[in-house]
Amino acid sequence: MRVPLPIGRRPRGGGILGVAAAGVAIACAGVPSSAAAFAAGHGPVGGRHGLPGYVPLWTLPSKAGGTDSADLGPAPAGAPIAARVYLAGRDPRGLAAYGAAVADPHSALFHRYLTPAEVRKRFDPAPGQVTAVRSWLAAAGLDVTAANPHYLSVQGSAAEAARAFGAAWHSYRVGALTQQAPPPGAGLSVPAQVAGAVLTMAPTEIGLPGSDGEPAAGGTPAAPGRAETAPVSPGRAGTTTPAPHAAGSAPAGSVGAATLPCSEYYGQRRASNLPPAYGRTAPYAGCGYTSQQLRSAYGVPAGLTGKGVRVAVVGPGHNAATPGDVARFASDHGVPLRPGQFTEIIPPGLDASCGGREFPFAEDYMAIEAVHGMAPDADIVYLGAKCDNDDQALSMLDELGTVTDRHLAEIVSGRTIRHYDPDPSPGLIAAYEQIFQRGAAEGIGFYNGTADHGDGSNCQISGECDPTPSKPAISYPAGDPWVTAVGGTSLAIGARGQYLWETGWGDHVAGLTPDGKSWAQLPGAFAFGGGGGPSDMLEQPSYQRETVPEALSQAHGSGVPMRVVPDVAADAGFGTGVRAGITVPPGQGLPPGYREIAVGGTSVATPEFAGMQADAQQAAGEPIGFANPVIYARHGASAYHDVTDHPLGQGVPLFAAGPVANQIPGSPTEPYVDTFGLDQSLAATPGYDDVTGLGTLTTSYFDSFRPCHQRGIGSGQAGCRTP
Incomplete structure (x- = not known):
């Protein structure tokens, strides 16, 4: 039989490429020269073959790269x-x-996953390929300093590198160091005899910790250069710091004297001491929803707890207090860790704050707590990425490779490695997609947030993205067709844990006028919002063809349907955040010690969703794997809340008053009104949209994964659908 490959990439005129895989013919609409030159048969250049270029951020202007x-x-x-x-x-x-085939419900290979050993045997480089690459590098004068099945680390001189890759290298001032790399657009190439063996070349920084090219494990029992901790002990950490806040009070350690009361559920407390907004008294923003509230609102059945499922959380940095914080938070909320349930794999000397690149400290605590809260019986492993190697991109790739090489999990909650402008380079996409494809073959699904800056065109408050991008763009790897992209919402949960309404996440914030008698220019300035929209590099995958409106997929005006994100969404709002526990170290702008705080962003929506996927996998009784084909197969059913910006009708603004405790120094400490559902040029509309994708989960989503006999449906009856 013939099934469509659920990815699509440039070139646009790629046509149909038939390839054989385990006896099944796979029709692939367009394998890209831009992202995988080796697969597209990239043409010779003077007897050489072109490579998809990898562009380090430090070769770009400071405005785009975020570095000096x-x-x-x-x-x-x-x-x-x-x-x-x-x-x-x-x-x-x-x-x-x-x-692609093992993820496609219509394929004869559906869910016939391979083990890591089988993947290595079938798809790792052949010995002759490695020998040829080593010989070519040696002939150019480059030294191979380390090797694994994914890559060879090399060192040498700029002249030798130019000889090897057919392009001159430039010097770059990167902070106090000087680094070398080909300039963007240099046109890399390799000799014809190794063209089929080389995927891409990524320059790495010299003089930073971990920049000696030490590779990832490549399937060995323990990765060199990594320290795997003993399992985290269940129960409380041995601290004497303040207890979590009592119901109805502000969280312990609230920021500043102006901190106002917060609500345990939407609308619990009203800001009667503040001016009205939109003609009404504003409700106070949330204290941070608990996992019990989120599970109830999204309809997670009580018997689904992620039992038997393994989830990996991968992110930059690591807080030393996180193991104790996770254990304490879990115990305090009635879901204590069992022995061995949570482990960590941490590179030696990992900096919690990533040298200032993660502000103000790593977010590992909230991601792990979110996964555990939504799937309290799932096993969790955290892999901390180093903060060097091109703004974390290669280090994050190493950790993802460790997950697939050792099959540490079936579900992977990751982090953004590229915000909007510039686009990810073809070489970066090629390297990441190779890991995503290996994971898909093994039954591993990857989930990434769409970032927190809307369409990336305005950063007045957040200040974390380019305020003058060349165009709206999407983040990576959420934008990759092999990844499930998680967008954000603002969720209202009632007093009994019931789902009230939900909007697309897009916060506008307005402060008081100087006399304190009214709010200035409602709705105010854009603060944060979920990312979304079409890629201008990656074509529309087959699973989106019948679902994504043409107005979104062809928004760039090319006439070619492109990949659009997100795929799904979960609560991420500034005023409807999620509760988390953290020990704040001294000197971070907050009173030090353990406290519970409200957190938001797609970096918490993603582990929320990953935890719920663990529940769905428990219902299915087998790994879901690369999930997008089955996620889109459920469109149009009752599996999703169809989230819009106006759930209570046009002209009915939804908003909350703050501030309440927040973990980010520099957040407003004076009263403000946060108006929901205004995500720049993005809009949550009926049906699929570029803020919330298909929507958020309902009980029917989880039930749809149960075997047919558990739902009282015969295998031949209508309504019996495989996962």
Whole structure:
């Protein structure tokens, strides 16, 4: 039989490429020269073959790269270089085809997953390929300093690197260091004899911790350069810091004297001491929903707790207090950890704050607590990524590779590695997709948030993205067709845990006028909102073809349908946040010690959703794997809340008053009104939209994964649908 490969990428005129995988013909509409030159048969350039380029952020202007960098011009011939040469493997087309087939409910290979050993045997580089690549590098004068099945680490001079990759290298001032890399658009190439073996080349930084090219494990029992901790002990951490806040009071450690009361559920407390907004008294913003409230609102059946499922959380940095915080928070909320349930894999010397790149400290605590709250019986492993190597991108890739090499989990909650402008380079996409495809073949699904800056065109309050981008764009890897992209909502939960309403996440904030008698220019300035929209690099995957409106998929005006994000959504709102527990270290702008706080953003919506996927996997009794084909197969049923910006009707604004405790220093400490459902140029509309995707989960979603006999449906009857 023939089934469509559920990915789509440029070039636009790629046509149909038939490839054989385990006896099943897979029709692939367009394998890209931009993201996988080896698979598309990228043409020779003077007897050489072009590579998809990997562009480090530090080769770009500071506005885009977020670093203090500058191009110093052509590098001296003897300037030192370091790089990774990523390997394509023996059958890259077959890997993509197999990963697609096992995720497609209509395929004969559906859910016939491979073990990591089987993936290595079928798709890792052949010995002859590795030998050829090593010989070519040695002939150019480059030294291979480390190797694994994913890449070879090399060092040498700029002249030797130019000889190997057919392009001159430049020097870049990166902070106080000088680094070397080809300039963007340099046009990398390799000799024809190794063209099928090389995936891409990624320059790496010299002089930073961990920049010596030490590779990931590549399937070995323990990754070199990593320290795997003993399982985290269940129960409370041994602290004497303040207890969590009592019901109805502000969280312990609230910020500033102006902190106002907060609500345990939407509308519990009204800001009668503040001016009315939109003609009404504003409700106070939430104290942070508990996992019990979220499970109730999203309809997670009581018997589904993620039992038997493994979830990996991958993110930059690591707080030393996180194991104790996770244990304490779990115990305080009635879902204590059992022995061995939570473990960590942490590179030695990992900096909690990523040298200032993560502000003000790593977010591992809230992601782990969110997964555990939504799936209290699932096993969880946290993998901390180093903060060097091109703004974390390669380190994050290493950790994702560790998950697939060792099959540490079936569900992976990750973090954004590229915000909006610039686009991810084709080489970066190629390297990440290889890991995503390996995961799909093994039954591993990857979930990433769409970031917190709307369409990326305005950052007046958040200040974390480019305030003058060349165009609205989407984050990566959420925008990749092999990833489930999780957007954000603002969720109203009632006093009994019931779902009241939900809007697309888009917060506008207005403060008081100078006389304190009214609010200034409602709704105010854009603060935060879920990312979304079409890619201008990655074509529409087959699972979106019958669902995503043409007005969204062709918004760039190219006439070609493109990948649109998000796929699904969960609560992320500034005024409807999620509760988390953290020990704040001194010097972070907050009173130090353990406290419970309200957190938001798609970096918490993603582990929320990942936890609920663990519940759904328990219902299915087998790994869901790469989930997008089955997620979209449920569109149009009762599996999703169809979230819109106006759930109570046009002209009825939804809002809350603050401030309440927040973990981010610099957040408003004076009273404000937060108006929901205004996500810049993005809009949550009936049906699929570019803020919430298909929507948020309902009880029917979880029930739809149960085997037919558990739902009282015969296998031949209508309504019996495989996962």
